[in-house]
Amino acid sequence: xxxxxxxxxxxxxxxxxxxxxxxxxxxxxxxxxxxxxxxxxxxxxxxxxxxxxxxxxxxxxxxxxxxxxxxxxxxxxxxxxxxxxxxxxxxxxxxxxxxxxxxxxxxxxxxxxxxxxxxxxxxxxxxxxxxxxxxxxxxxxxxxxxxxxxxxxxxxxxxxxxxxxxxxxxxxxxxxxxxxxxxxxxxxxxxxxxxxxxxxxxxxxxxxxxxxxxxxxxxxxxxxxxxxxxxxxxxxxxxxxxxxxxxxxxxxxxxxxxxxxxxxxxxxxxxx
Amino acid sequence: xxxxxxxxxxxxxxxxxxxxxxxxxxxxxxxxxxxxxxxxxxxxxxxxxxxxxxxxxxxxxxxxxxxxxxxxxxxxxxxxxxxxxxxxxx
Numbered sequence: 001x002x003x004x005x006x007x008x009x010x011x012x013x014x015x016x017x018x019x020x021x022x023x024x025x026x027x028x029x030x031x032x033x034x035x036x037x038x039x040x041x042x043x044x045x046x047x048x049x050x051x052x053x054x055x056x057x058x059x060x061x062x063x064x065x066x067x068x069x070x071x072x073x074x075x076x077x078x079x080x081x082x083x084x085x086x087x088x089x090x091x092x093x094x095x096x097x098x099x100x101x102x103x104x105x106x107x108x109x110x111x112x113x114x115x116x117x118x119x120x121x122x123x124x125x126x127x128x129x130x131x132x133x134x135x136x137x138x139x140x141x142x143x144x145x146x147x148x149x150x151x152x153x154x155x156x157x158x159x160x161x162x163x164x165x166x167x168x169x170x171x172x173x174x175x176x177x178x179x180x181x182x183x184x185x186x187x188x189x190x191x192x193x194x195x196x197x198x199x200x201x202x203x204x205x206x207x208x209x210x211x212x213x214x215x216x217x218x219x220x221x222x223x224x225x226x227x228x229x230x231x232x233x234x235x236x237x238x239x240x241x242x243x244x245x246x247x248x249x250x251x252x253x254x255x256x257x258x259x260x261x262x263x264x265x266x267x268x269x270x271x272x
Numbered sequence: 273x274x275x276x277x278x279x280x281x282x283x284x285x286x287x288x289x290x291x292x293x294x295x296x297x298x299x300x301x302x303x304x305x306x307x308x309x310x311x312x313x314x315x316x317x318x319x320x321x322x323x324x325x326x327x328x329x330x331x332x333x334x335x336x337x338x339x340x341x342x343x344x345x346x347x348x349x350x351x352x353x354x355x356x357x358x359x360x361x362x
Contacts, residue, residue: 145288146291149292149296150296150299153299153300157300189283189284191285192285192288196285196288196289200293
């Protein structure tokens with residue numbers, strides 16, 4: 001049965017789009033039929049991170065409003081044939097999405113794909129609530145930093161009240177994806193530790209993605225980091241997170257980015 | 273500054289953790305139920321306005337969210353008793 005996953009955070013710039021692309025590609029590499037959907041109408045970026053910005057013809061708004069068929073707007077990934085992108089509109093605003101239209105499009109996507117990953121816009125307004133509305137499961141992307149944790153807490157509240165599942169009285173599973181994590185700084189008491197964030201937000205951990213230069217390098221070249229450099233530490237962390245999303249039980253380790261002399265030095269210390 | 277203070281200065285994560293715990297305990301209560309502080313403020317002002325004229329611009333509301341207790345301070349400028357009595361009859 002198809003799984004609709006919302007990738008959300010409240011705060012902007014924490015890594016929602018990067019994570020949507022990386023998890024989507026990792027799930028597709030695992031064999032599922034995957035679509036990543038950009039709900040950030042007006043400020044689309046998932047197309048850029050996926051490297052498909054020059055192939056966008058129709059978008060989510062066109063499909064929602066009935067100006068284009070779903071298959072016309074879907075963009076097949078050139079690297080993985082079982083990965084597709086449904087881009088957002090760049091010229092319209094989020095009011096162009098109607099609740100009924102989104103419901104219809106998500107239902108259509110459920111027929112075609114095993115995994116539907118919805119990249120939510122930042123904020124707690126209409127765009128964000130529409131992105132989470134039909135989700136079966138939520139990935140809450142958080143940085144170990146006070147404003148991000150606060151906003152995630154707010155988003156968790158919305159997931160428990162504004163989603164279809166919540167309105168039916170069901171519980172929506174929520175997973176924490178801790179991104180841009182610096183294990184060395186956390187061990188020195190300069191950054192909130194994983195346990196701190198987990199204790200405060202009280203949702204299970206999907207993965208810890210280390211702060212890494214590879215993430216920027218991947219977005220520079222327009223590839224999900226899991227495809228751009230599959231052996232890099234963020235790529236491995238995302239690949240494991242994707243397997244956990246599928247229900248596999250894998251122990252979460254704290255990945256350490258090894259780059260340069262100091263990175264190696266701290267890396268060894270954090271591992272020891 | 274000795275080595276110990278240097279070490280302590282860097283440990284900002286525990287401060288972040290504590291600030292978040294206190295803040296979120298309050299925010300969850302507010303978002304989950306009604307906005308208790310706003311309701312209290314409104315009802316207190318209404319009760320006082322029944323008896324004396326209250327200038328809304330001269331009401332100061334201070335809130336200090338703490339753990340385990342918070343304080344809500346509502347500072348209302350009340351006209352002197354004479355004027356209040358006149359206002360009450362008028």
